Amino acid sequence: MSPNKVTIQKAEMTDAAVLLDFSKTTFFDFFGPLNEVANMEAYSSVAFTSQKILTELINPDSEFYFAMLDNEVAGYLKLNFNDAQTEFKDENAMEIERIYVSRQHHKKRIGQQLLDFAVETATKKQFEYVWLGVWEHNANAIGFYQHNGFEVFSSHEFFLGDDKQTDLLMKKVLN
Numbered sequence: 001m002s003p004n005k006v007t008i009q010k011a012e013m014t015d016a017a018v019l020l021d022f023s024k025t026t027f028f029d030f031f032g033p034l035n036e037v038a039n040m041e042a043y044s045s046v047a048f049t050s051q052k053i054l055t056e057l058i059n060p061d062s063e064f065y066f067a068m069l070d071n072e073v074a075g076y077l078k079l080n081f082n083d084a085q086t087e088f089k090d091e092n093a094m095e096i097e098r099i100y101v102s103r104q105h106h107k108k109r110i111g112q113q114l115l116d117f118a119v120e121t122a123t124k125k126q127f128e129y130v131w132l133g134v135w136e137h138n139a140n141a142i143g144f145y146q147h148n149g150f151e152v153f154s155s156h157e158f159f160l161g162d163d164k165q166t167d168l169l170m171k172k173v174l175n
Contacts, residue, residue: 019057022102025102061081065077078096079096153170
């Protein structure tokens with residue numbers, strides 16, 4: 001199957017409402033069936049607020065991008081640099097904090113195009129490596145990242161509501 005070519009465009013402040021809605025929807029689509037409702041709601045009440053999205057959008061060390069397919073948002077990506085990185089704050093690294101594709105656009109290689117864009121961005125900015133965190137029970141995502149040259153190098157605990165979970169930290173060295 002040939003890939004559906006997406007247009008990747010940077011999200012702006014005027015896109016905050018669309019970004020918030022898409023972020024929350026894709027997060028619940030992916031993780032809602034695998035977690036307790038109370039924990040999803042507790043996390044959502046902090047992670048998916050207008051103020052949080054606006055704060056992230058104005059941070060000069062974070063960038064959001066939409067994957068557009070047929071004039072509709074099909075996926076999105078969040079990249080962090082410098083102090084915006086959630087874990088290491090390594091000036092020689094870039095974090096992919098979020099990469100999501102809507103349920104109706106799965107199997108169209110949109111996630112691959114977003115990941116390729118992220119790696120190209122890190123390469124252009126001359127970072128030594130790109131890294132990300134992925135839930136230890138998300139075997140499909142782990143396999144996808146491994147297929148793209150990422151290797152597990154650490155882990156950290158993550159709270160979804162009151163449920164302590166583990167994210168694997170994966171990185172890809174760029175040169």
